[in-house]
Amino acid sequence: MKVPEKSVRDTTFEELAMPLFDQLYNFARWLTQDTAEAEDLTQETYAKALRGFSSFQMGTNFRAWMYRILRNTFLTSRTGLKNTVAIDEDTDEALLPVENTTPESSLIQQASREMVQQALTDLPVHFREILLLCEVEEMSYQEIAETLGIPMGTVMSRLYRARKALRDLLRKKNEGVRHGV
Amino acid sequence: MACEQWREQLDRYVDGELDPAQASALSAHLRGCADCAADALERVQLKRSVQMAGKRYTASTELRNRIAKTIAAKPRHGVGWYWKILTLPAFALLMLAVAVNLYVGHEDARRQRVYSELADLHVAALAGSTPVDVVSTDRHTVKPWFQGKIPFTFNLPELQGSEFTLLGGRVTYLAQTPGAQLIYHVRKHEISVFIFQDRGEGAGLPEGLEHPQSFNVQTWTQNGLRYFVVGDVGAEDIRALSKLLRGAG
C-alpha cells in the first residue's frame, strides 16, 4: 500500500489523483445532493485538474488543490449557484463567543447516524462542506483555508458556527422524536 | 485561567490545532475539571458522529473506470523537484476503510468508534509531554498507584524474559468510563494496554485481533474487565503482550 518516495519526474497525475477518487466523490455527492450531478462534478474535476496539472506547484498540497477545483466547479454549477448565499457573517473578529451551554453528550450519543446525516443535509452548504473537510477528510485548519480560499481565522469562526448549527438541528430532531412528531 | 478561557481553546484542542505546550496545559486542566472535560468529550463525540455520518456515499465502479481511463498515464510532472507523497498512502488506506465501512451496521459503528477513540487515546498519550502519570517499570509500583483512582483492580504480568518493558500508566476515559492505560515498550514502539470494567461503550465487543486504521488491536474480557491492547506494532507483538496479560489477569 505504501507509495514509494519518488522523484516528481516519475509522478503521474493518475498516481496522485486516483487515490483521492472515493473521498472526492463522497464530497461531491454531499455538495450536490444528487447522484448524477455528483458523477458529473467528479468527472469534471478530474478533467480540469488534469488540464491544470502542469501548473500545479509541486510541494504544495495536492489534496487541497483537488478539493478546491471540485468545490469551485460546484459553486459555478447551476446547483451550486442556487445554493450559494452570501456568507458575510463570518469575519475573523467575530470569533467564538463562549456560550454557557451544558454539554450535550447524551444528545449526541442518542443521535443515530441517519439523524446526523439528515442534519448535515439540512445545513447550508458552506457549513456542510467545512464540517466534512474537518471531520471526514480530517484536514488541518491550514488545508481547509487553502481549499476554501479563506483565512485561518475564518476557518475557525465558520467551523464554530457550523458546529453550533448542527447541534441546534440535532436538538430539534431529538425533541421531534421524543414528542413523536 | 478561568474555565471560560480554556473552553475557547477546546475546539482547537479536539481538532489537534493547539501547539504541544498549549495542548498539554489544557490536558492538565481537563484532568482536574469535570465540567470542561465533559465539554471536551461532547465536542469529540460530535466530531466522531459527523465523521461516521459523513462517510456515506460510494461511487460506482463504472465512474471510477471511466475517469481512470481518461486520465491514464497522462503527463509526468516535469519539474525537478523531489516531493514526498506524504498523505496519499494514509488516505488510500482510509478510503479503503471507508468503502468497507459504508454498509456496516450499528454494532460495527460502535466498534469503530471504540477503536478510533482508543487509537486517539494511544496517540494522544504518546504525543503529550507526559505520556504517563506514574512512571515506573515496576508493576508493583504501578498497580497500587491506581488504587482509589479507578473503581477496580487488575493484575500485571511479570515481564522478565520477554521483550516488553513497562513504562508506566495513567488514568484514562472511554466514553466517560474511567479505566487504566498502561504503556509498554517493545523495540522502539509503544503499546497501550487499556483496562475498563466490561460495561458501557466497550462492552460486548467481539474478542480478537483487529486492524483498524494503522493499529493492531486485540481485545478480550476477563474477570469482568475489558482489555484492549493497541499499538502500531505487528500482530505477533500484540498477541504476545496479550498472552502475558491474560496469564496475569
Ligand SMILES: [Zn+2]
Ligand atoms: Zn474548567
